[in-house]
Amino acid sequence: MTRQQVLDLYFLDARHQLVELAAFLDRVERAEGRDDFRLKNFRAALGILRGGKKQKAKKVLLAFSDPTTEPVAKGEGQGACGAYRNANRDSRITHHASR
Numbered sequence: 001m002t003r004q005q006v007l008d009l010y011f012l013d014a015r016h017q018l019v020e021l022a023a024f025l026d027r028v029e030r031a032e033g034r035d036d037f038r039l040k041n042f043r044a045a046l047g048i049l050r051g052g053k054k055q056k057a058k059k060v061l062l063a064f065s066d067p068t069t070e071p072v073a074k075g076e077g078q079g080a081c082g083a084y085r086n087a088n089r090d091s092r093i094t095h096h097a098s099r
Contacts, residue, residue, distance in 0.1 A: 021046075041083040 045063040
């Protein structure tokens with residue numbers, strides 16, 4: 001598929017999603033309170049999109065993923081929250097982004 005064909009097929013959908021992300025960030029920034037691990041991971045993942053490297057989708061998914069291989073004794077909660085909670089988040093995302 002040519003670049004022109006990809007743009008013709010997917011541009012409007014990608015534009016819509018980008019506007020949705022901007023609206024989400026506007027709502028978060030207007031709200032009171034502090035950032036938590038989810039927003040920190042989200043912002044780090046956005047930084048991956050600015051790079052000229054390939055495999056952006058893989059790197060963004062890894063930015064939210066749990067990199068550990070050892071099972072935990074007991075889960076923190078019942079549902080998924082969409083991002084890995086880790087005090088050492090910055091080094092983990094840097095590690096994943098360099099893959």
